Amino acid sequence: MSRKIKRRQFLLQGILGGFSLTGLYQIVSHFAASSKPAFASLQNKPSKPTVSSTENQDVPLLRFISVADTGTGASGQYEVANAMTHYYRQTPYPLVILAGDNIYNEGEIEKVTQVFEEPYAPLLERGVKFYACLGNHDIRTDNGNPQLTYPGFNMQGQRYYTVQQGSVQFFALDTNHNADWEQQLPWLEQALARSDARWKIIFGHHQIYASGVYGPNDADWVQPVKDLMKRYGVRLYINGHEHHYERTRSIDGTT
Numbered sequence: 001m002s003r004k005i006k007r008r009q010f011l012l013q014g015i016l017g018g019f020s021l022t023g024l025y026q027i028v029s030h031f032a033a034s035s036k037p038a039f040a041s042l043q044n045k046p047s048k049p050t051v052s053s054t055e056n057q058d059v060p061l062l063r064f065i066s067v068a069d070t071g072t073g074a075s076g077q078y079e080v081a082n083a084m085t086h087y088y089r090q091t092p093y094p095l096v097i098l099a100g101d102n103i104y105n106e107g108e109i110e111k112v113t114q115v116f117e118e119p120y121a122p123l124l125e126r127g128v129k130f131y132a133c134l135g136n137h138d139i140r141t142d143n144g145n146p147q148l149t150y151p152g153f154n155m156q157g158q159r160y161y162t163v164q165q166g167s168v169q170f171f172a173l174d175t176n177h178n179a180d181w182e183q184q185l186p187w188l189e190q191a192l193a194r195s196d197a198r199w200k201i202i203f204g205h206h207q208i209y210a211s212g213v214y215g216p217n218d219a220d221w222v223q224p225v226k227d228l229m230k231r232y233g234v235r236l237y238i239n240g241h242e243h244h245y246e247r248t249r250s251i252d253g254t255t
Helices: 075-090 109-117 121-125 142-148 181-194 222-232
Strands: 005-016 021-031 035-044 062-068 095-098 129-132 161-165 168-172 199-203 236-238
Touching: 062 075, 075 121, 129 168, 168 181, 181 222, 199 222
Parallel strands: 062 095, 095 129, 168 199, 199 236
Antiparallel strands: 005 021, 005 062, 021 035, 161 168
16 A cells, blocks of 8 residues: 655765765655655765875764754654764764754744754753754744744854854855845855855755755845855755755755
């Protein structure tokens, strides 16, 4: 008997090296009667990299987790959270990227204990930091403003911001329909231009490329952001919104 997929949630565990990205991906699919985890791994290395003889390629620059469209408080979120905790016990990591739709369905901050603090309690207790951006569900209540100042999301009171961990710098964007790109785009260019990080990573809720329900994004902000990623050597763009796992090949230097 066929089973209909009710919902999917995704876990990306990234390990950044000097010249490569390796990751363990787990897709947890929720079916009407049961759930099944599926695993895959990948490695992406530029051809013929120039590596210093003193650089230890076996030591990653950073381990991190990225999740999105998670904030339900349902069993599927706990399955992913448990997988994150299990991996942390084996190989600790300092941070998690939370790529939007942090609180379903309306972004009500009153639900943050149910959909964030309780599922991720084992990681929060160990000092793992979560860095969030806003998704389309998050802005349904007060345009997402309560989430900006919620300490657990570490958004610094801003709709877009940057945070650096060693030689890896993350740039969080507001990609929603009402985002202020007149301010955000110049900020992004200035922040990228100032960065001397070996790895520059942008994350936002909405996709740039996709082959799912929403498909390739033709919003006005997409091409200017793609131009900046190419100009300033952004190696990775992380998003949510599409409820499936998908990864592109490197396009103009960005995966």
